[in-house]
Amino acid sequence: MIASLSIENFALIEKLDINFSEGFSVITGETGAGKSILLGALGLLMGKRADLSSLKNNEEKCVVEAAFHIKKYNIKSLFLDNDVDYEDETILRREILPSGKSRAFINDTPVNLNVLQEISLHLIDIHSQHQNQELSEENFQIEILDVLANNQELISEYQSNLERFNAAKSKLKQLISQKNSASKEQDYNSFLLEELITANLIENEQEELETELEKLSNVETIRENIEKSIVIAEEEQIGVIQNLKEIKSSIAKIASLSNEYAVLLERISSTIIELDDIISELKSELEKVNNDPERLAFINQKLQLIYTLQKKHQVNSVEELIAIKNELESQFISSEDIDNQIQKLEIEVNNLKESTDKIAQNIHKNRVEVVPSLEQQLIKILEPLGMPNARFKFEINHTENYFETGKDEIQLLFSANKGTNFGLLKKIASGGELSRIMLAVKSILAQTKKLPTIIFDEIDTGISGDVANKMADIMNQMSDDLQLFAITHLPQIASKGKNHYKVFKYIKNENTFTEIKKLNENERINEIAEMISGKDLTESAINHAKALLN
Incomplete structure (x- = not known):
């Protein structure tokens, strides 16, 4: 989990230091207040591209640093594989110098961006609004099945075999x-x-x-x-x-x-x-x-x-x-001698093809086996989210083609209402439906992947009323096993967080700054009431906010 975050000289942030707790936390703020700035800073810690335009003061360096508590997540081998010192409290730091040069550190050890990306992907998952569209992409659908099927070792073996198979085929073609x-x-x-x-x-x-x-x-x-x-x-x-x-x-x-x-x-x-x-x-x-x-x-x-x-x-x-x-x-x-070489290579190619096909078949078998359970879990989670008649069908076609993660082509079919035919998810699901389905998927994956931290950036797009309450309940349940942040504009979700942080802008000496702070009980009541009724707080909105919090 993220224990603390420090940001200096980034976008509208001059200097920011904040501590975070485990469990379910919500982040609110007006549109344009700077929530995206926080995500941008975390993006730097995940190896995203650095840009001089991100510096608030072009004459000083930008520093983003976060401390992660990772003792219980069994990822020590990940650090050893990347030749980085492991610490139970691991610190990631990224610096952008005025010259434009970027530097990355893990536990004060300089690392390249590939290593930073590799390790940070096991520490934090940032889900932004546009990523709902990933549900429609075949690669993401395959990834869902492979996580649940625990196919990672098989896929690694398949990729190694496929590389040797392709190399042998290329050599054979060259010899012929x-x-x-x-x-x-x-x-x-x-x-x-x-x-x-x-x-x-x-x-x-x-x-x-x-x-x-x-x-x-x-x-x-x-x-x-x-x-x-x-x-x-x-x-x-x-x-x-x-x-x-x-x-x-x-x-x-x-x-x-x-x-x-x-x-x-x-x-x-x-x-x-x-x-x-x-x-x-x-x-x-x-x-x-x-x-x-x-x-x-x-x-x-x-x-x-x-x-x-x-x-x-x-x-x-x-x-x-x-x-x-x-x-x-x-x-x-x-x-x-070339005929002897060709004969030997033909045998090698056939053997590699057989072994690669066998691994691909096992990957396919595991994917097929987890589909019924996944479909039922999705239906169960989506029913209280206002989608009682949602149905899913994963069509997995085992082909003769060799893809990066196997030989399967996948189509995710979806039906939202009784009596309607299945259709491709990407063609018939609305934005609100995609948000709810994605939350359901993340909820299922979270139980398997055991990520320390997930951040949902307005995953509640297109949601309101009681459905928002149910979404918040699901996120609360997810936070039993991980640290979960929800950036939201909905009071129903904001009220369910264990901790509430507000992002806001202020002007000082003709300069605009962004800040984030943890709200106390009264500040939280006012923030949720403002989300309900706007800037002019009414007694009714305040009472409504108190009711939501209780």
Whole structure:
């Protein structure tokens, strides 16, 4: 239950602190007094969107905080699942900063809005007027049946199974498509692969072949220049080596005179040794230089094949061609294995379908079983609310389609009068009838869901007279097990509350403010009398108010 509520700098509220009691409480006030502001503030605690326009003073932050007593509601696991510290007195806080940034806290632990929404939904249920229309929505009708049928665990299991079922079907479809595409391309890919295998490509082969081609294409030029170089170096009288030796002999005669000359002598000696080595390598290379027309033809042919393959596959290197060959080989391996994968997936899909269908069937069975009891409870509650001939019929059709919560399609049929045919609730129920039916539904759900707090925002729309008294009695009964607030304009309902709070506006220093206060006995008499007769209180209205309160 909500133990206290604190609001700062929100809409017309400058600062508000109020405590609440358990049981049945009513909230009254003139139209426009600010009852919706209270609901808006609580909406922030339930994770609703924050808006800078909600700030009364744009230069200060807005803070909404509420303390909840939750010890007896067995929801500790909900906090643990969301990694939030549990306290028997749990505090939810929401802040809107002047920058527009919003922050949320649970027991002083920062949380994101999803966590705030998840936890607050188990603490408070705010029912506004427009939510009466939810009765006409299939999702809400299914939710009613599932709460009463205790289907939550089954639905969670169904959703998990359905997710895996859909994933397996998607994978199977992808594999079948892949197989079909592979079959169409298989012949062509087989030709490409065979061509690449026959080419017998080797890494770095292209560069080596191109170098060898250059040599074989210029044998005479290479031979001529190597021979010439050897002759120049080794000629007996004027060869380079002979000249270097003479230079060496001359420098040797002066080497002892200076360290610089000694160094030069050493360098000349090294040069002669290096040149001798070069000449040896030139002679060795000369022996290798031979005309080889067959090898030349082979290299030309191989390089032409490489260039043709590169052009066909739009690449620039042998390495890329080898990568394409490997990819084609893996595709063929994959296509050989794809039939096995498809067969395994077909079995998995069938098994998942069977298990998902079985769970959906159990969900359907549980829904069907609770329908007679629900219909009878609704009739029983609505009879004293001026609907003695109300009748309901839940038509549950188990389909082949997979929905989020099962395979059922539901229609809620309704008849308000004897002798009239059933029709869709959304088409034939009036606003007042929807209000009463919704109260009956909430009354039934409250016994099962065990919510700590419910707030009815003018659920009495379209109601008057003795029916309003009966509605108040039902809300009083509901409040035996939970904290219930009713925002109302009807004196019959306002008089039945254990506690009475009034929302009102006042003007101070040319500014308008909203406030809420708990009424004492005399204030309550006057408030209810004003609801009966208006601002000009009459003795009759006051006596009527006292009679209602007694």
